[in-house]
Amino acid sequence: METKHAVTLLASLAQEARLAIFRSLVQAGPDGLSAGTLSQALQIPNSTLSFHLKELNHAGMISARQESRFIYYSANYASMNALLAYLTENCCAGQAPCCPDLQCQPTQTKE
C-alpha cells in the first residue's frame, strides 16, 4: 500500500461521525445499511451524513450499491485489512517476538 493511500484511509476514519458510521457498517456485515438508516441511527443530518459517506467511499473504506430507491453502504473489509497490515508491517524489523502485545500477525512486506 502506498503511504498516501494509507493516510487517506486513516483520515477517513479519524472523525467522530465517520468512525461511528464505519463501525456501524462493520457490525452490520456485508449487506450494509442504507443512508437513511444510518442517518436515523446515528442522528446525523442528511447533508452532513452524505458528506461523510462520500469521504469514506472516496477513500475506499466503504462501498455503495443501489437497491431500489435506497443506497446501501457496507464496510470494505479488504481495505481495513490492508490498512491494519500496513500499520504493523515489518514490526521490529521482523525480530519477533519483540512486540508480544501484537494480536495481529500480518504478513511481512511483499512489495
Next chain:
Amino acid sequence: METKHAVTLLASLAQEARLAIFRSLVQAGPDGLSAGTLSQALQIPNSTLSFHLKELNHAGMISARQESRFIYYSANYASMNALLAYLTENCCAGQAPCCPDLQCQPTQTKE
C-alpha cells in the same frame, strides 16, 4: 476504548509525516529512535518534527524517554493493538466467518 480516543489515535496517524514517523518507530522496535535521527532520516525540519512528535505522543501512539541529551521515541504497541481491536470490534455482530478476509481475530467487545 472510547470513540473520542480512537479518533485521536487515528488522527495522529492520518498525516503523511506522522505515519512515516510511526512506521519508522514500529520497525525500530522498543528501543525507538531519537528525535534527531528521525529528523535526519525523514528529512523533516526540527520544529515540524517536534510538532508531529507532540501530536503522536499526546495521542498516546508513541512514548518518549530521555537518555543523556537525547530523547528517544518509541511506538506504543499497546495503543496500536487497542486501536486495531476497536476497529474490528464485534465484526458482523459476531457472526463469524462472515468476514473471511479479516486476518485479525480481535476479541469481542468486553466493555
Next chain:
DNA sequence: GCTACATTTCGATATTTATGGAAATATAGC
C-alpha cells in the same frame, strides 16, 4: 408526467491543522 421519498450537491461559515524560521529551553562536558 405527477407525487412521494431517498439521497446528494451547493454555498457560506466556522474551526482545525500544518509549516518552518527564529528564539528559547534543556542537557552535559570541560
Next chain:
DNA sequence: GCTATATTTCCATAAATATCGAAATGTAGC
C-alpha cells in the same frame, strides 16, 4: 558558568476540513 548540541516553543501564515439548511437530483409507483 561557558560552549556545544538536542529539542521544543513561539508566531504568523496557509491550507484543509466540518457543519447543515435549502435546493437539486435521482428512483419508482401510479
